[in-house]
Amino acid sequence: MTNIRDIAxxxxxxxxxxxxxxxxxxxxxxxxxxxxxxxxIQTNYHQNMNAIxxxxxxxxxxxxxVPFTNHPYxxxxxxxxxxxxxxxxxxxxxxxTNYQLEREQEALDMLKYKxxxxxxxCSRGIDWKLLLDYQEYGPIxxxxxxxxxxxxxxxxxxYQAFSEALSFxxxxxxxxxxxxxxxxNGANSKQRWQAYQDxxxxxxxxxxxxYTYYDxxxxxxxxxxxLKWLEQKNRPEALLVANDQIAAGMVTVCQxxxxxxxxxxxxxxxxxxxxxxxxEITTVQLPLFQMGxxxxxxxxxxxxxxxxxxxxxxxxxxxx
Amino acid sequence: MTNIRDIAxxxxxxxxxxxxxxxxxxxxxxxxxxxxxxxxIQTNYHQNMNAIxxxxxxxxxxxxxVPFTNHPYxxxxxxxxxxxxxxxxxxxxxxxTNYQLEREQEALDMLKYKxxxxxxxCSRGIDWKLLLDYQEYGPIxxxxxxxxxxxxxxxxxxYQAFSEALSFxxxxxxxxxxxxxxxxNGANSKQRWQAYQDxxxxxxxxxxxxYTYYDxxxxxxxxxxxLKWLEQKNRPEALLVANDQIAAGMVTVCQxxxxxxxxxxxxxxxxxxxxxxxxEITTVQLPLFQMGxxxxxxxxxxxxxxxxxxxxxxxxxxxx
DNA sequence: ATTTGAACTGAAACGCGTTTCATGCGCTAT
DNA sequence: ATAGCGCATGAAACGCGTTTCAGTTCAAAT
Numbered sequence: 001m002t003n004i005r006d007i008a009x010x011x012x013x014x015x016x017x018x019x020x021x022x023x024x025x026x027x028x029x030x031x032x033x034x035x036x037x038x039x040x041i042q043t044n045y046h047q048n049m050n051a052i053x054x055x056x057x058x059x060x061x062x063x064x065x066v067p068f069t070n071h072p073y074x075x076x077x078x079x080x081x082x083x084x085x086x087x088x089x090x091x092x093x094x095x096x097t098n099y100q101l102e103r104e105q106e107a108l109d110m111l112k113y114k115x116x117x118x119x120x121x122c123s124r125g126i127d128w129k130l131l132l133d134y135q136e137y138g139p140i141x142x143x144x145x146x147x148x149x150x151x152x153x154x155x156x157x158x159y160q161a162f163s164e165a166l167s168f169x170x171x172x173x174x175x176x177x178x179x180x181x182x183x184x185n186g187a188n189s190k191q192r193w194q195a196y197q198d199x200x201x202x203x204x205x206x207x208x209x210x211y212t213y214y215d216x217x218x219x220x221x222x223x224x225x226x227l228k229w230l231e232q233k234n235r236p237e238a239l240l241v242a243n244d245q246i247a248a249g250m251v252t253v254c255q256x257x258x259x260x261x262x263x264x265x266x267x268x269x270x271x272x273x274x275x276x277x278x279x280e281i282t283t284v285q286l287p288l289f290q291m292g293x294x295x296x297x298x299x300x301x302x303x304x305x306x307x308x309x310x311x312x313x314x315x316x317x318x319x320x
Numbered sequence: 321m322t323n324i325r326d327i328a329x330x331x332x333x334x335x336x337x338x339x340x341x342x343x344x345x346x347x348x349x350x351x352x353x354x355x356x357x358x359x360x361i362q363t364n365y366h367q368n369m370n371a372i373x374x375x376x377x378x379x380x381x382x383x384x385x386v387p388f389t390n391h392p393y394x395x396x397x398x399x400x401x402x403x404x405x406x407x408x409x410x411x412x413x414x415x416x417t418n419y420q421l422e423r424e425q426e427a428l429d430m431l432k433y434k435x436x437x438x439x440x441x442c443s444r445g446i447d448w449k450l451l452l453d454y455q456e457y458g459p460i461x462x463x464x465x466x467x468x469x470x471x472x473x474x475x476x477x478x479y480q481a482f483s484e485a486l487s488f489x490x491x492x493x494x495x496x497x498x499x500x501x502x503x504x505n506g507a508n509s510k511q512r513w514q515a516y517q518d519x520x521x522x523x524x525x526x527x528x529x530x531y532t533y534y535d536x537x538x539x540x541x542x543x544x545x546x547l548k549w550l551e552q553k554n555r556p557e558a559l560l561v562a563n564d565q566i567a568a569g570m571v572t573v574c575q576x577x578x579x580x581x582x583x584x585x586x587x588x589x590x591x592x593x594x595x596x597x598x599x600e601i602t603t604v605q606l607p608l609f610q611m612g613x614x615x616x617x618x619x620x621x622x623x624x625x626x627x628x629x630x631x632x633x634x635x636x637x638x639x640x
Numbered sequence: 641a642t643t644t645g646a647a648c649t650g651a652a653a654c655g656c657g658t659t660t661c662a663t664g665c666g667c668t669a670t
Numbered sequence: 671a672t673a674g675c676g677c678a679t680g681a682a683a684c685g686c687g688t689t690t691c692a693g694t695t696c697a698a699a700t
Contacts, residue, residue, distance in 0.1 A: 003656055014680040019658060027678050049435040050373040051656035054685055059370065061413070069402065070395030079390050082416045086423075091413050091430070093381070096402045103406070110411070115369040220594035252598050255575070274540035278572050323686055334650040339688060347648050371686035374655055 080292020
């Protein structure tokens, strides 16, 4: 394999000049530029990226941590990032954590070891304080509200989203309202929980643990929740459902069991995925693609931290 | 930032010894090992991965090219790869091509520039002959039948899968059979087309272009095909549908329009995703996760090429 | 007592591009 | 005429681990 020194020799110039040609720096005479280019073509020369990375100290790779890759919510988010990465000539390494801390740690270590120029954490399991230690190695961007503002972040105001959806259900006359989310202790889930508690209090409604469902991520989880719901004595009459897939699973099972939606059970999904449109599920639109783009841009801004909040929007259809 | 030479100086040993400690090589005295370790802890030393990559000529990164990331078929495939990558301590860089050749080219270039140790092409747009030129830079693995066997490959025998499903429909009495896939000219689609043609011929059925639908990838595409189907005069009575999401979209729209499935329209999906189970869609199970794992393993075998064929399996439910 | 070899250690070369610094040349401004 | 500046070019240092090779030490085998 030829390297830059070989080229220099063949073209009769110094390595500096070859490097200048490679990087389109000015101050190279037309004559030498051509000589270098000829030599490169002749020998089928190509740069060794690893050498460049070592030399420049950067890799043009951003790490992205998600709990699942095969999930529409994160899928859309990652799509947005990829789009942006393409534009900025960056690459993305995906870390699927399955909510395991070690996987998250791996990503952080890669940042530390200079294999990544930045890191986007779409879900954070690791402790705040520990995370702070890694900030010196490169920009870390979060997909949750950070308070105080120590990291760049882009997020959806889940408190707001939940509050609005709850009020909407209340206005429609529902009183036995519950919800159905993934983790109980994720940052987003806590916000939702808070919104729920505040809502109950404001409207003098009693909290009933039978109305909340956890560990829901995908279609099949929704289907299972619906089955569970069917067997409950004291059923909620309306549910906020963390994403449209889950809602679709519920609708599917309910249809099979001839449950009238929304009369017997009202549902509001989140994301506004295509499935929600075709199944006519009332949902809260989340601008995930744009959020992904924004997150990525922030990951490139090593110099300053910023925060972006994205506004959800309720879309009325047939399940409320 | 401290480097290996600093550590050597502090610990009073040579860089070779430090390197030996780092890589757990034998022949380091307990005493020196401890001195090195102490120095590393003291200075919070960590290796510079880029230097390692340059030095060793490998990166422990495998590139994976997919048309879409946010799609259950590729999602499952990638999940399998990630699982395997985790075990082998490799990382994955995802390339979403949207079927654009330039994106594929990018991935190939990264292989060429030694930024990737191997490349897995889940969908290939680039020409065979061109691909051959890149083989010298690292293992390239394909998710399609290669003939002659010039690349490692793992694939599903789509001809077989389609043939079986078609025979199944025929045995059930259907005669107006069509199908619904993504690209018209992908390697897999060609196999399916062939299976379809052979099936028609064998059973003396006439080919009707109204029975084939293209550009179907996701739920919403299925929904749209169903709408199109509704408006057709000459409708197929049974359809093979490239994946379960599409089938689910069709079922959803058909239900809304009170089309009796399978009486008016029979459907067979592919993948056996959870949605197929809950919507009781007859489907062909594809071992995508395992295939992903296999593909990944092959990408690590730089020395020899191999081929793995995965066997699909029909799962009867309610849509036929 | 001598050969053999395993255990241990370090110097130096290697992988390869980028960047800084010094220098030379030719032209313009004073 | 001369200081000053822009352009062009190369030498050398730099980023940092890995690996080979040569050598030393000490104990076991003959």
